[in-house]
Amino acid sequence: MDAMTLLLSRASVGPKHLVEPGPDESQLRQMLEAALHAPDHGELVPYRFKVVSGESRRAMSRLFGEAARRAGKDAAGVALDEERALLPPVTVAVVARLDLGHPQVPAHEQWVAVGGALTNFLNAAHALGFGGKMLSGAKVRDPGLVAAFCEPGETLVGWIALGTPARAGKPRPARSGAALALTAWQPPEADSPAAR
Numbered sequence: 001m002d003a004m005t006l007l008l009s010r011a012s013v014g015p016k017h018l019v020e021p022g023p024d025e026s027q028l029r030q031m032l033e034a035a036l037h038a039p040d041h042g043e044l045v046p047y048r049f050k051v052v053s054g055e056s057r058r059a060m061s062r063l064f065g066e067a068a069r070r071a072g073k074d075a076a077g078v079a080l081d082e083e084r085a086l087l088p089p090v091t092v093a094v095v096a097r098l099d100l101g102h103p104q105v106p107a108h109e110q111w112v113a114v115g116g117a118l119t120n121f122l123n124a125a126h127a128l129g130f131g132g133k134m135l136s137g138a139k140v141r142d143p144g145l146v147a148a149f150c151e152p153g154e155t156l157v158g159w160i161a162l163g164t165p166a167r168a169g170k171p172r173p174a175r176s177g178a179a180l181a182l183t184a185w186q187p188p189e190a191d192s193p194a195a196r
């Protein structure tokens with residue numbers, strides 16, 4: 001598949017539609033390599049990817065259940081969250097580790113680097129024949145999950161569910177904002193505040 005066809009054919013595949021096998025270590029390394037090729041001002045690598053596979057999925061599932069309980073969910077809601085955590089063959093936590101005191105690279109540029117890395121990671125998964133979906137939800141702020149995945153000062157962005165797609169991603173509908181996403185820049189009028 002050529003690169004443009006690959007980029008234009010990626011669509012998220014949710015955990016319900018992901019089956020074994022998930023990516024192995026060498027495939028995950030290729031996804032990381034793609035992530036590391038995203039633009040990153042100052043080469044700060046302001047992110048970490050943490051792989052949850054095999055038996056450690058059960059421990060994560062338990063933590064998802066505890067988070068659901070803390071969020072006030074009933075027994076059925078807790079069980080559902082625990083089950084959802086076990087659906088993807090591989091889950092990759094995305095953790096942002098920004099250097100907020102950096103003299104040259106402000107926080108917003110570091111967040112952009114995190115997004116670029118995540119996008120390259122997902123595109124690489126697609127290139128290797130895997131399906132994936134980035135997921136977050138209120139549980140990214142749950143203290144138990146944050147403590148389990150992050151060092152102090154880091155932010156839990158969410159989790160990428162990964163596996164073999166049992167079905168193709170849904171065709172992408174046209175996006176309403178797309179027409180405004182690429183326009184020719186117009187220089188400001190001579191008497192506008194921007195030109196003064």
Ligand SMILES: Cc1cc2nc3c(=O)[nH]c(=O)nc-3n(C[C@H](O)[C@H](O)[C@H](O)COP(=O)(O)O)c2cc1C
Pocket residue numbers: 010011012013133134135136137157158169172
């Ligand atoms: C940081 C981040 C967190 C997200 N969290 C969720 C989520 O919790 N639930 C969800 O349905 N989609 C979430 N999404 C959006 C999906 O990953 C996906 O992009 C969206 O469903 C559109 O599908 P597409 O990637 O095929 O266009 C998140 C996306 C990002 C970038």
